[in-house]
Amino acid sequence: MRLVTISEIRAAADLLAPAVLRTPLLPCPWAEPDRPLWIKPENLQPIGAFKIRGAYHALARLPEDVRALGVVAYSSGNHAQAVAYAAKLFGVPAVIVVPDNTPQVKIDATLAHGAEVHVVGITERESRAHALAHERGATLIPPFDHLDVIAGQGTIGLEIAEDLPDVDVVLVPVSGGGLISGVAAAIKALRPDAKVIGVEPELAADAAASLRAGELTRWTAQDRARTLADGLRSEPSELTFAHLRAHVDDIVTVSEDEIAAAVRVIAHRSRLVAEPSGATVIAAYLNRQAELPEGRTVAVISGGNLDPSLLAELFA
Amino acid sequence: MRLVTISEIRAAADLLAPAVLRTPLLPCPWAEPDRPLWIKPENLQPIGAFKIRGAYHALARLPEDVRALGVVAYSSGNHAQAVAYAAKLFGVPAVIVVPDNTPQVKIDATLAHGAEVHVVGITERESRAHALAHERGATLIPPFDHLDVIAGQGTIGLEIAEDLPDVDVVLVPVSGGGLISGVAAAIKALRPDAKVIGVEPELAADAAASLRAGELTRWTAQDRARTLADGLRSEPSELTFAHLRAHVDDIVTVSEDEIAAAVRVIAHRSRLVAEPSGATVIAAYLNRQAELPEGRTVAVISGGNLDPSLLAELFA
Numbered sequence: 001m002r003l004v005t006i007s008e009i010r011a012a013a014d015l016l017a018p019a020v021l022r023t024p025l026l027p028c029p030w031a032e033p034d035r036p037l038w039i040k041p042e043n044l045q046p047i048g049a050f051k052i053r054g055a056y057h058a059l060a061r062l063p064e065d066v067r068a069l070g071v072v073a074y075s076s077g078n079h080a081q082a083v084a085y086a087a088k089l090f091g092v093p094a095v096i097v098v099p100d101n102t103p104q105v106k107i108d109a110t111l112a113h114g115a116e117v118h119v120v121g122i123t124e125r126e127s128r129a130h131a132l133a134h135e136r137g138a139t140l141i142p143p144f145d146h147l148d149v150i151a152g153q154g155t156i157g158l159e160i161a162e163d164l165p166d167v168d169v170v171l172v173p174v175s176g177g178g179l180i181s182g183v184a185a186a187i188k189a190l191r192p193d194a195k196v197i198g199v200e201p202e203l204a205a206d207a208a209a210s211l212r213a214g215e216l217t218r219w220t221a222q223d224r225a226r227t228l229a230d231g232l233r234s235e236p237s238e239l240t241f242a243h244l245r246a247h248v249d250d251i252v253t254v255s256e257d258e259i260a261a262a263v264r265v266i267a268h269r270s271r272l273v274a275e276p277s278g279a280t281v282i283a284a285y286l287n288r289q290a291e292l293p294e295g296r297t298v299a300v301i302s303g304g305n306l307d308p309s310l311l312a313e314l315f316a
Numbered sequence: 317m318r319l320v321t322i323s324e325i326r327a328a329a330d331l332l333a334p335a336v337l338r339t340p341l342l343p344c345p346w347a348e349p350d351r352p353l354w355i356k357p358e359n360l361q362p363i364g365a366f367k368i369r370g371a372y373h374a375l376a377r378l379p380e381d382v383r384a385l386g387v388v389a390y391s392s393g394n395h396a397q398a399v400a401y402a403a404k405l406f407g408v409p410a411v412i413v414v415p416d417n418t419p420q421v422k423i424d425a426t427l428a429h430g431a432e433v434h435v436v437g438i439t440e441r442e443s444r445a446h447a448l449a450h451e452r453g454a455t456l457i458p459p460f461d462h463l464d465v466i467a468g469q470g471t472i473g474l475e476i477a478e479d480l481p482d483v484d485v486v487l488v489p490v491s492g493g494g495l496i497s498g499v500a501a502a503i504k505a506l507r508p509d510a511k512v513i514g515v516e517p518e519l520a521a522d523a524a525a526s527l528r529a530g531e532l533t534r535w536t537a538q539d540r541a542r543t544l545a546d547g548l549r550s551e552p553s554e555l556t557f558a559h560l561r562a563h564v565d566d567i568v569t570v571s572e573d574e575i576a577a578a579v580r581v582i583a584h585r586s587r588l589v590a591e592p593s594g595a596t597v598i599a600a601y602l603n604r605q606a607e608l609p610e611g612r613t614v615a616v617i618s619g620g621n622l623d624p625s626l627l628a629e630l631f632a
Contacts, residue, residue: 267589271359308584315628
């Protein structure tokens with residue numbers, strides 16, 4: 001199994017340019033003076049999350065005649081919208097399979113991008129997606145377990161290294177590990193001395209446990225589902241775990257209260273709406289200083305898609 | 317009385333580069349297809365508002381020995397923080413005079429930038445600021461009634477014209493008029509066919525009335541204070557009104573309910589925290605289509621500083 005390379009990430013950056021926002025690094029004057037902080041606000045992407053990078057890149061890499069047959073994804077979250085949006089940009093059909101506990105607001109957002117949505121029981125999600133792909137001749141776009149997807153997410157690391165060449169620490173949320181795999185591959189290629197630190201909720205800290213154990217440690221889906229950070233309930237694959245072992249320096253964990261408080265800090269001090277998954281990095285910055293390396297820190301806020309009711313609850 | 321020129325705005329852009337975020341244009345996939353929309357998110361500036369551009373530029377233009385004597389500003393809002401922050405960057409003293417009804421959270425933010433804060437009765441604000449400036453030999457930095465301040469704000473127009481050369485419509489909030497004066501001067505110099513449209517709350521629509529009347533029409537401070545958009549309670553000066561007459565195509569007005577709803581739309585669809593003043597442009601985009609020119613539209617969100625209690629109230 002090989003890892004993504006910096007030349008693949010550079011090539012991805014060129015392919016992505018028409019569809020993806022080159023997010024700025026936002027300086028945070030409210031940071032601790034000895035740990036200057038910049039936010040990489042991926043919540044500002046057109047679909048509100050970094051997932052557009054990997055999804056669009058995976059579609060862009062398909063041969064045109066294959067792509068024309070359409071794409072399939074199974075996801076209740078940002079990957080669904082990313083694939084639907086990317087397919088719309090390419091003018092090809094998208095089929096999205098979502099579990100039947102998906103909030104209507106997310107189904108509506110996916111439909112708004114012109115995708116066909118299939119609602120199924122949560123256990124059938126993956127099998128139905130494979131069946132639909134087979135039936136239509138369409139290509140399944142996995143949320144993280146694919147080098148093209150990882151290379152797309154890696155463009156975030158490329159941009160960080162370009163915009164802040166003397167970065168010391170990069171904080172990245174960890175779920176299936178596609179985001180941190182790509183970011184870490186880029187950072188370690190371009191700025192080998194910088195530390196790449198993953199952040200997980202304590203309630204879904206399977207990747208942290210795996211990294212400590214040196215092998216994939218499985219938590220039940222039920223356990224991982226306890227966290228408010230609904231974007232961080234997946235688990236690494238063999239491919240992303242290989243990237244983590246090669247490139248990631250550490251994974252720290254944060255509590256549910258720290259995550260909720262970080263959503264508020266990001267809104268009040270940096271004027272951004274972050275979803276709980278994206279806010280974990282600020283929770284770590286504020287509460288895990290003893291465990292984090294010192295220096296110029298970039299926190300990747302992965303997305304900003306919250307249900308209006310959750311937003312109201314967090315700010316009440 | 318002369319107006320700001322494009323060469324002054326270009327020179328300002330060079331002086332501002334070290335202190336100001338070059339905000340990206342954020343595409344809004346949720347916009348009407350026949351009126352594509354981009355947000356210019358000035359709420360992402362380090363102090364959360366465009367005011368840093370004019371304030372920093374005014375300080376940068378002072379002779380070094382004059383600047384070293386310090387600066388004074390009177391403001392309860394974003395201009396106070398902008399002057400305090402710019403003074404900190406230059407390492408010179410700042411004195412900020414605020415009225416005694418200023419929320420503690422804003423006083424704390426100004427103190428956090430190292431400024432000296434004087435709290436006075438609202439009617440004494442201006443006289444006290446002049447007295448302090450005289451006493452210290454410091455320079456008063458006005459919030460909008462100065463060509464250097466207008467040139468600084470104008471760099472927003474320059475960036476819009478550079479990033480979206482075929483822009484058709486630019487929507488800008490109007491209060492004292494410094495922001496729209498600079499933006500309109502830049503847009504009309506670089507893209508004369510584009511329309512620059514101001515937006516005011518119905519409850520503080522004195523600039524709209526003035527533009528219609530062809531002369532400055534005064535509303536009482538009490539009347540202007542009725543709007544939730546606390547950043548839009550000032551009134552144009554002779555200098556900014558001359559810019560409005562020369563460069564601004566129209567001013568539309570929006571209701572208080574439309575402003576509050578726009579704050580929510582911006583949070584949910586573009587993942588940004590906008591203050592009511594900044595949200596007026598989205599209120600106009602969503603509710604004044606019949607009065608607005610068609611085409612590729614940029615909405616300048618001027619700032620994102622809300623009291624936590626107001627944020628909670630708007631999202632409840």
